[in-house]
Amino acid sequence: MDDPSKYFATHSVNIVRALHQSCKMILSEGLDARFARHMKLAAAFRAAMRSIGLRLLCEEGTSASTLTVTYYPDGIHDGEFRKAMAEKYGVVVAGGLGPLSQKVFRVGHMGNVNRNDLLATIAAVEGSLAEQHYDFKAGAGVAATNHILAKRSD
16 A cells, blocks of 8 residues: 555445444443453353353463353254254354364354343353253353343442
8 A cells, every 4th residue: 555556445434434433332331341341241151151061162261251162062063053043043153163163153242242132142042952952951041141240340
């Protein structure tokens, strides 16, 4: 871009406006509050996954507070699980990449994700696992999430 005559382009006004609006939202919430919310949502989601017997890819001290990668238990099929999540519950989760393909699912809990988004996702995970006959205490994930989210952050 040192020589603009070699590359002519008009930047997308929509992208610039979206960036501006996103920055306003982030600064309105405050960076410290936003980071704290991401950490609390991550802790709640991970507690939910552990409470229904699922194993996480990363240990708690080494995990980013923006994403959780969860292993499927034996007998759960990635395609069926993610299809049920999307079609029956309206929740999209990402599959694993590279050597983790078909072995894990990924859930982001950053940006403007809130407690309702998280609870809906956990309920969908529970429902999708139950449909594939995974044995766990129904509602345990939602209960664990509510327990964490109910704690004050001060």
